[in-house]
Amino acid sequence: MRDEPGALPGRRRLRPRTFERVRPSVPVRIQDSADVSPDAVIGEGSSVWHLAQVREGAVLGKNCIVGRGAYVGTGVVMGDSCKLQNYALVYEPAVLEDGVFVGPAVCFTNDHYPRSISPDGTLKRGDDWEAVGVTCRTGSSIGARSVCVAPVTIGRWAMVAAGSVVVTDVPDFALVAGVPARRLRWVGKAGIPLEQGEQDGLWVCPQTGQTYVEENETLREAN
Numbered sequence: 001m002r003d004e005p006g007a008l009p010g011r012r013r014l015r016p017r018t019f020e021r022v023r024p025s026v027p028v029r030i031q032d033s034a035d036v037s038p039d040a041v042i043g044e045g046s047s048v049w050h051l052a053q054v055r056e057g058a059v060l061g062k063n064c065i066v067g068r069g070a071y072v073g074t075g076v077v078m079g080d081s082c083k084l085q086n087y088a089l090v091y092e093p094a095v096l097e098d099g100v101f102v103g104p105a106v107c108f109t110n111d112h113y114p115r116s117i118s119p120d121g122t123l124k125r126g127d128d129w130e131a132v133g134v135t136c137r138t139g140s141s142i143g144a145r146s147v148c149v150a151p152v153t154i155g156r157w158a159m160v161a162a163g164s165v166v167v168t169d170v171p172d173f174a175l176v177a178g179v180p181a182r183r184l185r186w187v188g189k190a191g192i193p194l195e196q197g198e199q200d201g202l203w204v205c206p207q208t209g210q211t212y213v214e215e216n217e218t219l220r221e222a223n
């Protein structure tokens, strides 16, 4: 017999309680092989694909997609319409605002100076170190196989190129690349590199026509 949504094969009792409590009007899709904690909250219209794991206390907004083999750590908070591509590793205490794209095999770290053991050789435990998190602001995108070294904030609508290592905060609308990641250009909300406008400090999206203003290495939408 087929397991119910959210159950692990042979572990029927792990069916997330959240779904019973909330009864979303738009169904949540959870593949049988996904491991979703009963204490996670999954927003309506969201999907969790094969072999993904969503830990206890994680909160996902509406219409999120958690790809195959992706990991969402304990207490991680994700807004609406976020996409975690296959094998993305989102360790707590990461926070993703709305509409964040996390590419395949991305890793968000949470231990700045990691050690498995203490100086006396004993195994370190969860409370022997202080976790630090990655924050991804609204609309930001993290390219495939990038590593974001916490604590770090990826700004609104910023884009991280594939294979980057991000060690410092990324400004809103910045396109950064490399190891360590440095700003290459500005990108607009459409994700397309912006073109220089007619006046100094003015930038234009070739797709939408939206204009942006640059001041002191920051960019904002023009009114």
Ligand SMILES: CC(C)(COP(=O)(O)OP(=O)(O)OC[C@H]1O[C@@H](n2cnc3c(N)ncnc32)[C@H](O)[C@@H]1OP(=O)(O)O)[C@@H](O)C(=O)NCCC(=O)NCCS
Binding pocket: 103, 104, 142, 143, 144, 145, 160, 161, 162, 163, 164, 175, 177, 178, 184, 185, 193
């Ligand atoms: C960065 C990116 C967005 C292209 O932006 P672009 O503005 O069109 O950049 P260009 O191709 O013109 O390259 C500009 C420079 O950046 C370099 N560059 C481009 N992508 C890079 C990357 N991922 N890492 C390091 N350098 C990169 C180019 O070599 C070039 O260097 P040069 O000026 O010394 O020749 C694209 O390469 C990328 O990484 N996209 C993300 C893809 C992804 O991960 N998708 C996830 C879903 S599969």
